[in-house]
Amino acid sequence: RVVNTDTGDVSTLAGSGANGFVDGEVAGPATWLKASAGVGTAAEFHSPRDILQDGDKLYVAESGSHRIRMLSASTGEVSTLAGYAWKAGTQDGTGTFARFLAPFSLALASTVTLRWPSEPQ
Numbered sequence: 382r383v384v385n386t387d388t389g390d391v392s393t394l395a396g397s398g399a400n401g402f403v404d405g406e407v408a409g410p411a412t413w414l415k416a417s418a419g420v421g422t423a424a425e426f427h428s429p430r431d432i433l434q435d436g437d438k439l440y441v442a443e444s445g446s447h448r449i450r451m452l453s454a455s456t457g458e459v460s461t462l463a464g465y466a467w468k469a470g471t472q473d474g475t476g477t478f479a480r481f482l483a484p485f486s487l488a489l490a491s492t493v494t495l496r497w498p499s500e501p502q
Contacts, residue, residue, distance in 0.1 A: 401425025
């Protein structure tokens, strides 16, 4: 949700309000995977815990589906940066091969490298 601090207007940038993990094309043989565009209110999140902004990009620590999501503030497009929906773990890897255990917060280093702890401290 976005709040215009000048007018007080509130609008939805992304998310349908339903718990889920829709974000662009989702590939996989399992029938529970949803393959639809995750733009604006068509996107779904499951227990987002922290949001970090870097220019047009918003990064979301999503503890419910164990992922780090990326949202374009200008287009509303949502994608998975790292982790795989409902596959918890602590495995290093690239993109969906990485595993997180309920990421709770995000931090951005000066070198524009994302760091995220898996559990609240």
